[in-house]
């Protein structure tokens with residue numbers, strides 16, 4: 730049985746500011762009181778699993794247990810076809826301890842070189858966990874292509890080098906509301922809303 734979210738307060742189990750802003754925007758219509766893991770002084774757990782869902786679940790459970798509140802975690806990344814899905818679950822780690830995404834984007838672009846296949850997918854796993862260890866998992870994906878040079882200053886992470894297929898702007902050029910029309914995160918969120926908030 731899918732568990733519905735009936736509480737009033739939710740922890741956003743992330744330490745990534747760009748991601749927290751997007752999740753807060755997606756949650757805004759539901760009138761939930763949100764607090765981030767950082768606000769609560771929760772540690773950033775080590776992401777030891779080998780899948781997006783595995784790591785999302787690990788982060789959501791850690792926060793729900795520690796805060797004694799329901800917690801929503803997001804594990805996401807960019808999977809490049811020419812790189813057999815890299816950086817994938819290692820997308821944050823490619824940016825190094827200082828989370829330098831200008832460097833990470835250079836690294837992706839160098840690794841792809843002049844490979845003719847420019848396809849990339851963004852993937853987002855969302856896990857909603859409760860303090861009794863119940864978890865609901867969802868996943869969203871958006872297909873696109875790598876562009877270089879990178880374009881735009883909006884969003885976060887790899888947004889300036891990713892152009893969703895069928896659009897002429899990168900995620901870095903789109904206003905947030907437009908990214909939310911079709912992003913991997915918005916698509917995972919649609920699943921979550923249908924299952925748990927409806």
Ligand SMILES: O=c1nc[nH]c2c1ncn2[C@H]1C[C@H](O)[C@@H](COP(=O)(O)OP(=O)(O)OP(=O)(O)O)O1
Pocket residue numbers: 742743744745748773776788803804805806807820821851884885886887888900912914
């Ligand atoms: O919409 C996106 N636009 C651009 N880049 C993105 C996006 N979504 C994920 N990404 C990249 C950057 C991020 O750093 C990494 C996720 O890694 P991931 O471990 O899930 O998140 P994180 O370590 O940054 O924060 P936290 O684990 O505390 O939620 O993939």
Ligand SMILES: [Mg+2]
Pocket residue numbers: 776821
């Ligand atoms: Mg992380």
